[in-house]
Each structure stands twice: as C-alpha cells, then as structure tokens.
Amino acid sequence: MATNTPNLECRMYEAKFPDVDMAVMIQVKSIGDMCAYVSLLEYNNIEGMILLSELSRRRIRSINSLIKVGRIEPVMVLHVDEDKGYVNLSKRRVSEEDIQVCEDRYNKSKLVHSIMRHVAETMTIDLEDLYIHVGWPLYRKYGHAFEAFKLIVSDPDSIINTLTRVIKETGPDGEEVTRVVPAMSEDVKDALVKDIRRRMTPQPLKIRADIEMKCFQFDGVLHIKEAMRKAEAVGNLQCPVKIKLVAPPLYVLNTQTLDKEQGILILNKAIEACTEAIEEHKGKLAVKEAPRTVSEREDKLLSEHLAKLGRENEEVGGDDGSEEEEDTGMGDIDVENKGIGIIE
Template structure:
C-alpha cells in the first residue's frame, strides 16, 4: 500500500475543521470566551438615537440619579438624572424607581466617544411604555432564537445577527415579523448569506419557540329561571351558547355553584375568542329570556392566567366538598 502524504493529510484535516460560516477577521472564535461569543446588541446601530425609547434595568441609585443598563444594546450603561425621574416633586425616590426593575425611558443625550447616555423617565407616556415593551418583547424573542442557534452551531452571535437578524429587520418591519412568517413559509431566509444547515436550524427552533399557544378566555355568568320550565330552560339556554363553539375554538360551560356558571373558550387569537364568548353569552341570554328567565354577566370575557384558573379550580373543589357535606346532613 502506498505511503500517505503527510502534507495532504494536514490539508484535509484543516478543511474538515473549517467553521460552518466563514468568519470575519474580528470574529475569530479561538480568542473569544463563551460569554463574549454569545453577547450582542439587538439592533444594528451600536447606540440609540436621541428621543428613542429604550428598556433599561436599574442597577444602582445614587445622589445624581439612577445608573442603568440598556437591555437592547448589550447592557451598555446609562443614567436617569434625578430631575428626569418624575414631573412631580420627588418625596421618595424608591417609590419612583427600584434596583433590578426594568423601566422604559427616553434617550436625552448620547456621547459615543465617552460612552455617556443620559435618559429620562418623566418624559415617557403610558402609551409609550406599551409600545416600547411590545417592541422589546419581540426583539427579546428574536434574540433568544439567534442565541440558541449560535450556541448550538458554535457561531459568533454578532455574525449571525449581521447575516440574519439585521437584514430581516431591514426587509420587514421587525425581525420578529419575519420569524412569524417563517412559521408558514420556508422562503423567508432565501437570499441570506447563511448555509442551508443554519437555515434549517433556524426554522426548526422558530417553529418550536414561536408557534402560537392556545389562550383560555373566560366569562362568569348567573342564570335563573323560576317559570314552569325552569331547569330545562336553563339547560337548553346553556346548550345554545355552547353550540356556537367549534373544533378550533370549543366552548365549555360549567357550574360553579347555582346560579353561577363559568364559560371558557380555547383559542389562538385572543380577540377572536373574546368575540366568540360574547356571541355565546348573547345566545344564552336570548334563549333564557324567551322562557321567562334572566342572565347577568358577572365577569366579562377576558384572557385568564394559570393562577386565575388554579384559583377557580380550588374554589370549585371547595364548593363541591361543602355541597357534599350539606347532602350528608340532609340524609341524617
């Protein structure tokens, strides 16, 4: 057998160890620890612009104001001046701002050379807070996806942002919107400078991470009917309301304790679920009133948390025990 060429073996080994994505000179992972490799700002610009709204985390409160880190800009430091905390007279600074809490603030000044960023809390309206938090939560979800892929494929996160995240921020209103489109379309990443292996990993994780989760919508109602058809009128009215549900958005109506009932609906769209329960409530009311009964909405349809569901379940179990005890007393 012919002797192998050591030089050729070395070239073959070097080729097999090449990274999946070509690295720029300043992206050499050999000189980066894990934390450095997986840290990056959310947006392409290194610093925010004046009057931008940003989300910060409060790190320290001093005489001059509060020292914070800008969560969307790789935790660069900024300061909320004491005079910019509130429009009102400050009696207790701890009632306005607390360490480790996130705040939405406005950028007043950016000194890129010295790294100074002055911020204001008092110039932010409640509407600004809602919009900024929505944008931040979307950007945070994007960051989570890209960071996961970078970690799994041993990539530099900033390099992945340059090739995927920031181009999609340009092509779409928000990179998150592109990821949502990717749930149903495979061509979102066409034209991006990344290998197919990375695109596949992105699509796989996006469809696992961002797939819509069912939301529970709940309403509480009281129904009564003291006419001859009483019980049957209530039963048929509740069935009329429940019949408006579908396989995609099923409606359930359960007894809490007479005359209180809870209506629930599982849906992927909050507004759609609320509208459906409102229609169901109207159907129950119309059917019941036609038989001489009445219905009162005790809690209008709304999305409920797991905690609220747990509290409802605990209350229903307690009432079931109490009713069982009463039935036992009647038997004596």
C-alpha cells in the same frame, strides 16, 4: 461560523449606539451624588448616565421615589459620546407615547434576542456573527426581526432562503475567489426554526363566563337543557362554546380561540341566546362573571373543583332508591348530554 468558545454577548440592533431623541430601555446600576449610572439593555449593556436634574420636571423631594437600583424603565437619549462609549439620558423628557413605543419594541427585541442567543449557545456559534448574517438583515428588511420570525413560523424557507453571506476561498490556481452561500448551515437553520416555532406559535386563549340559571316551571330541567344547547349552538369551529354545571344554579361557559375579541363576542352572544331561551319559560339568567380570559391556573382550579363535585355526587349516588330521593323527585341529567338543572 462555529468556534470552540463562541461569543454569546451582542447588542440587539445593528447600530452600536442609539440615536439622540430615541427612547431606550435601561436598568439602573447605581446612584451617586450627581447622577445615576445605568446600562442600556438593548445595546449590550453599554453605560449611560442620568443627571439627577433629568429625573423629574417637578421638584425632587425623594430620589428613591423616582429611581431605584435594579429598576428597568424607558428613558430618552440626550447625547451620545461614541469615543468614550457612554450615553447621556433623561427620564423627565420621555413622554407616555415614547414609553409605549419603547416598551413594545423592547419586548419584541428581547424575545428575538433570547431565541438568537439560545441558538448560538446550543449550536456553538458566535452570536454576533448570527446577528450579522441573519438577525440584522431581517431587521432591515422587515422593520423588526420579530415580524420576520412570525412569518417563519408558517413558512420558514421563503424568509430564510433569501439570507446569504459572502465567503472568500483560495481557488485551484491559488487566487482568492468569493462565493455567495446560505447565511446558515442546515443544522443552524433547523435549530432556529424549531426555537422560533416553540416560542412564537400562537397559543389559544381560554375565555370564560360564569352565569346563574334557574327555571321554576314544570319541566324546568328540560328548559335549562334546551337553553344550554342554544348557547353551544352559537359557537363555531374556530371558537367552539361549551357550557358546564358547577353547582346548581351556577354554570360556566368557555371557549378557546386565537382571537380574544372574537372569543368574548361569541360568549356574549351565547349568553344572549341562553337568556332568550330560558326566559321563554319564565326562567332567569344572571351573569356573575362577564366573559374574560383565564389563566392556566384558573382553568386547572375549575377542573379540580368539577372533579371534586363529581366524586361527591358518586358517593351520594350509593343511596339510590332511598325515601328522601323519591321525595325530591328531579334528579340529575347526564352531564355528557348537557342536561343538568334543578327545579327549586
């Protein structure tokens, strides 16, 4: 299986050419007077052609508004010439449903291809050979290798150990014999499983909501503290809820979960519980930002902002015992105990 100069170029699917009336992902290479030349990304960049008359159902006013060099998009297969090795395509005949199916398939195939190519490169093996004995059998059995890779994350042996290859050897008597052996060596198997787990292990989503909470009653700080506890009590082990003070009266609720819909639902319930608790004491809660997923950058910016506020509070804390502090009365409650609030 290993060679000194492995081939790292290969189509994503077992078929060398796409079927007619199939949507495929292309990249535009050049635009001529009569047609645009493209490469089929899923089929090892074989050449395709789109007649300018197949760009749009409407009257074409500007070619550049319809197609540009470098653009990647789905188109429909009209005709395949396997002898000449090119494909006639149409942009105007692809429907919204076709586009959605094509994009979903391509995104999955691209990830599978990236993993397969990385394994072939690092283990110095032929990419097409890896596809023949591993990738394409998984496509046939599971509909898409992506579905098999998802199962490999948690139980690799049950998937990979079913893959075999037939080799021919010369026996002791000089006659040729065939043997069925595993599709991959243990080293290649370990590299494949490691790369799949690194690329496909689900990562928890961070869900966040921003609220404003106030209570003007006596012991308002304690009422806010209790409302925060009610909000956090809504969470569970799979979707824990945390609430933090940003700057009075602004608070953030956040959670981490693999299920986006479940995370948003939990935070909405936490907001409801918090609202009910604070309104019992004539307080008010306003949702400034509804529960939504946040990026690593947004989460980092929030953490940096909270850290900055913490440092500023420490600097102010050096004036303990001042007359001004005695006049204001209600101080901060320990953040760790979630008892932060202000009476205005």
